[in-house]
Amino acid sequence: MVYKMKTIFNIKITYAILIASLIFWAFFAFFTMNQLIKTQEVYAKLINISGKQRMLSQKTALMVKRVNESKDKLLFKHLKEIISLMKRDHHFLLENLTSDEINKIYYGKKYNLNGDVEKYFSLLDNFLFDSGNVKLVESILSFSFDLLPKLDFAVNKYEKESEMYTYALKQRELFILIGTLLTILFEAVLIVIPSVKRIIKTEKRLKELNQNLEKKVDEQKKLILEEHEKVKKREKTLSDQSKLISMGEMIGNIAHQWRQPLSVITTIVSGINLKLDYGQKVFEKELREASKQILQQADYLSKTIDDFRDFIKSEKNYSEIKITEVIKKTLSLVDASLKSNHIKIETKIDEDILILGNINELSQALINIIKNSKDALVLLDEKKSERVIFIETKKLNSKEFLLSILDTAGGIQEEIIDRIFEPYFTTKHPTVGTGIGLSMCDKIIRERHKGVIFVENREFEYNNKTYKGAYFKIIFNY
Ligand SMILES: Nc1ncnc2c1ncn2[C@@H]1O[C@H](COP(=O)(O)OP(=O)(O)OP(=O)(O)O)[C@@H](O)[C@H]1O
Ligand SMILES: [Mg+2]
Known part of the structure; x- marks a missing residue:
């Protein structure tokens, strides 16, 4: 030099x-x-x-x-x-x-x-x-x-x-x-x-430098592509894991949902069998009524299987969907499980909008939020507080639509509230939680539906009692 x-x-x-x-x-x-x-x-x-x-x-x-x-x-x-x-x-x-x-x-x-x-x-x-x-x-x-x-x-x-x-x-x-x-x-x-x-x-030097630079750019490109592949793989694992968790939740739901109709069927069939055992006459009308009820229950069972099959179908297609449809479907999937844990759902569906999205993915996101509320609510002493999840929708303005979920479970600890959307962040025992639920939920809403999700703790009155709970706000653009 x-x-x-x-x-x-x-x-x-x-x-x-x-x-x-x-x-x-x-x-x-x-x-x-x-x-x-x-x-x-x-x-x-x-x-x-x-x-x-x-x-x-x-x-x-x-x-x-x-x-x-x-x-x-x-x-x-x-x-x-x-x-x-x-x-x-x-x-x-x-x-x-x-x-x-x-x-x-x-x-x-x-x-x-x-x-x-x-x-x-x-x-x-x-x-x-x-x-x-x-x-x-x-x-x-x-x-x-x-x-x-x-x-x-x-x-x-x-x-x-x-x-x-x-x-x-x-x-x-x-x-x-x-x-x-x-x-x-x-x-x-x-x-x-x-x-x-x-x-x-x-x-000559410039040429050499250029060649070196091109080589470096190529290497860098390769590295970026590899990194991209890795990220994609990681995301896929995350999504698969999340799906498995939701499926686990679903199987639990099915078990709950099936218990009732199966017991109805068992009761009807046992009633007829008992009559036959005691030599009583079973009338045709009675048999027809029984078979009608059994068919109804079987229909219901079959419908829950359809729901489950729909849910696990990993369709990535977008279509025009109503937010209320998403809520309805989500509730139909978690209803039984919530009921068996004595959790009440309070919905206030004022308005509805159409968005371009994937109903299964959105249901999965809502299931994750509701499952977290359920996990927190079951820890409450039922005699002291009610276990309630509030689901509400409303238009915020001509462009934004709010879907909120609030529970009575006491809220999220303030020290960790900023971290709950991070992948693998959990406060639960490894056998209970993996920390994927909310990160998946955030991904589905932000990346796949151009929405945003926030959380805060909220204090409110319900049935003359003050409660505190986690308040999740999902805002969609429409
Ligand atoms: N409604 C809620 N009330 C209180 N704490 C909550 C609530 N929702 C989420 N959390 C806190 O956020 C953490 C992260 O939630 P997330 O759903 O991502 O993971 P997880 O529920 O722990 O595990 P997974 O969902 O994978 O089973 C939870 O461990 C919990 O501490
Ligand atoms: Mg969770």
């Missing part, structure tokens, strides 16, 4: 340096070009003017001769103009002495071009005052003749200097070109190649 930071840092610095040097080369090239153009401009002007000076020196000498001979006023005027032009140009040349050598040509002892030119100008000035002076004309001609090689020399010097400067600047251009190319080469070697290498390496 530290190494990487270092390389990134280095690359950044190198990159900055290279960019700075590219900018430097660009500016350098710009200034060199500018200088080249300016130098060429200056030298072109100087070469031009010094050449012109050379040409004018000859021209003035010839014109002096012609003016002297012809006395032509126009020519004289023209000569005057040319002389002043020459003076102006000479002044310009003196102001722009480009090098020591040129300086020496103009002011040095050896050439003293300036002195000669000044002298030539004074001769010309004299001529302008005395144009008839033949001697003066001759000395102008001879002086111009002497001046020519010196002026030539100056022109040549300017040309050479110009060439030299141009050459030097061209060399500099080459230098700039090489410098720029080297900078670009450095950029390629120090930045582009390492960056490309790093990108390739990073891509």
Whole structure:
């Protein structure tokens, strides 16, 4: 990591340096070009003017001769103009002495071009005052003749200097070109190649990481699926256990429910047998009545078997069911067992609703709640308190419907009331309770019927006596 930071840092610095040097080369090239153009401009002007000076020196000498001979006023005027032009140009040349050598040509002892030119100008000035002076004309001609090689020399010097400067600047251009190319080469070697290498390496690492990640996700998925399977299995065991408990309760119920009709049948048949034993006549009417009653009881027995069979059918289908139907069915299944334990059921079914649900599952949930009340109620001293279970329904509002179950058993201990819906939570002896009943009930109501179930202890008056009991509230949406 530290190494990487270092390389990134280095690359950044190198990159900055290279960019700075590219900018430097660009500016350098710009200034060199500018200088080249300016130098060429200056030298072109100087070469031009010094050449012109050379040409004018000859021209003035010839014109002096012609003016002297012809006395032509126009020519004289023209000569005057040319002389002043020459003076102006000479002044310009003196102001722009480009090098020591040129300086020496103009002011040095050896050439003293300036002195000669000044002298030539004074001769010309004299001529302008005395144009008839033949001697003066001759000395102008001879002086111009002497001046020519010196002026030539100056022109040549300017040309050479110009060439030299141009050459030097061209060399500099080459230098700039090489410098720029080297900078670009450095950029390629120090930045582009390492960056490309790093990108390739990073891509490879990313690919590997991706593959690892996919592998991990797959493993995670597998784990989740396994966990899901386990949870499903656990839930199935829970539901099976709960069903078994309810079936145990049901068998108990059947035993209670059958006891009565079986004793009726036994009584009828024993009555007839007794008559026959004592040689009494059994009339047809009597037999018909007996068989009618036996059939009725048998019907009842068969119906309880149907109920039981319906209940144990593990149908998971939903259909539109009435809450009152659920209550009716539940009571028909637990009625006998409750009665045999002297437990009274008080129902207050005000309103009814239709919900989408499974009647067996809901009955199972209610049986679990009622069984708990029964377990608690049987512990009560019958002489002191009544054993009652109240079942009530009512619409809470336009969306919610309440089904409540309350008992007179004294309520649930406050320390455990928050835990009673947990699976396997029980306060009962292992032979009596497993702690599955309410957790199943909660599951059936919440998950399968989109309802909610709450519990609280409630104190209330019943037959002029105060009771406390567990109050279960189931709220369905409709
Ligand atoms: N009506 C009630 N009165 C008093 N205590 C109750 C009542 N209903 C439930 N409980 C308490 O809640 C606990 C959990 O109830 P749950 O039905 O889940 O399990 P269980 O009845 O103990 O066992 P199982 O239902 O599996 O036979 C009970 O052990 C009991 O202590
Ligand atoms: Mg229970």
